[in-house]
Amino acid sequence: MIDAMDKAAGLSPDDALFAARRFRPEFVQGAEECRLSVLQPANDQGLAPNLRVALARRMAALNGDPVLMAEYDVQLAQLGPTEQLLALAQGETDLNEPLATIVRHVDLITLTPKKAEASHIALLVKAGLNNPQIVALSELIAFVNFQTRVAAGLRLMRST
Amino acid sequence: MISSVRLKPLNWHPYIAPVELSGATPEQLEAMKVTPSAKKVSEYVRTLAHDPESYLARTILFNAIMYVEGGLARPDRELGALGASIVNGCKFCAVVHARRHAELTKSDEVVTALYLDKPEALGPRDAAIYSFARRLSAAPSEATADDIAALRSVGMDDCEVIDLIHAISIFGWANRLMHVLGHAESG
Numbered sequence: 001m002i003d004a005m006d007k008a009a010g011l012s013p014d015d016a017l018f019a020a021r022r023f024r025p026e027f028v029q030g031a032e033e034c035r036l037s038v039l040q041p042a043n044d045q046g047l048a049p050n051l052r053v054a055l056a057r058r059m060a061a062l063n064g065d066p067v068l069m070a071e072y073d074v075q076l077a078q079l080g081p082t083e084q085l086l087a088l089a090q091g092e093t094d095l096n097e098p099l100a101t102i103v104r105h106v107d108l109i110t111l112t113p114k115k116a117e118a119s120h121i122a123l124l125v126k127a128g129l130n131n132p133q134i135v136a137l138s139e140l141i142a143f144v145n146f147q148t149r150v151a152a153g154l155r156l157m158r159s160t
Numbered sequence: 161m162i163s164s165v166r167l168k169p170l171n172w173h174p175y176i177a178p179v180e181l182s183g184a185t186p187e188q189l190e191a192m193k194v195t196p197s198a199k200k201v202s203e204y205v206r207t208l209a210h211d212p213e214s215y216l217a218r219t220i221l222f223n224a225i226m227y228v229e230g231g232l233a234r235p236d237r238e239l240g241a242l243g244a245s246i247v248n249g250c251k252f253c254a255v256v257h258a259r260r261h262a263e264l265t266k267s268d269e270v271v272t273a274l275y276l277d278k279p280e281a282l283g284p285r286d287a288a289i290y291s292f293a294r295r296l297s298a299a300p301s302e303a304t305a306d307d308i309a310a311l312r313s314v315g316m317d318d319c320e321v322i323d324l325i326h327a328i329s330i331f332g333w334a335n336r337l338m339h340v341l342g343h344a345e346s347g
């Protein structure tokens with residue numbers, strides 16, 4: 001069965017790389033469980049699925065990944081996005097709070113994690129995020145940065 | 161000849177209050193049973209337990225990527241983790257995985273070369289792994305087909321390259337937790 005990572009990497013069941021990926025069923029299943037845990041969690045901690053997918057779309061763009069951008073665009077369209085969330089997904093920075101603070105954080109941690117400081121977490125607190133939301137947001141950011149790298153690596157393998 | 165660096169373990173402290181065991185929900189307690197390399201319940205684990213679903217899923221994947229049998233040699237996975245941690249600026253992760261690399265190879269030559277920023281001192285296999293780790297960790301990724309060709313030229317097969325991609329990528333994840341949600345202190 002084709003999963004989200006195969007789709008992102010452009011793999012089909014007759015590719016040698018599709019089979020090579022299955023040499024590690026732990027990675028295949030584990031990555032899918034992780035995807036569900038950050039994008040469709042049973043308990044969303046008050047960060048709604050459409051916000052999560054909109055942020056994922058934004059981070060796919062920051063990582064220069066048109067395949068994942070298109071995939072998240074499709075998912076977002078099915079989740080009844082508001083104008084604000086559509087703008088957020090497209091990379092807009094002029095947003096209402098707490099979205100404006102959230103996207104500043106998302107952009108910083110995606111592009112320059114090295115620059116992260118205590119003050120950045122304080123800004124999330126000031127914008128009204130509680131501790132479970134700060135952790136859930138951090139895991140979502142981290143997951144999309146994982147996903148885009150695995151997909152990028154697999155695409156390079158496929159092309160060589 | 162370069163002198164060997166001595167890397168002492170760092171302590172990590174969160175910027176937010178971790179979950180206290182006495183106040184944890186059953187789901188949080190259940191999630192905290194699965195810890196990275198099965199150690200005690202650290203402040204890091206208790207911080208991530210604020211969102212037990214993602215913590216549990218990621219820890220299972222993390223442990224598979226770093227410790228699963230066969231495929232890419234353990235030191236090579238540690239080198240991938242180290243390269244990512246240096247690019248992402250996670251000092252805590254860098255020290256942990258530098259030390260683990262030195263333990264597994266019974267040598268601190270590679271780690272010393274990297275801490276002194278002399279990657280040209282690495283052998284061809286380590287150089288190919290480290291260069292790929294750095295380039296794949298950039299945002300956006302700067303890795304190219306030449307990086308994959310370099311890994312294959314030092315003898316890595318498809319399964320090993322897939323293992324390495326995962327080791328580097330999972331630190332694109334771990335570094336964005338550890339370096340973002342807290343800070344490292346010495347001693």
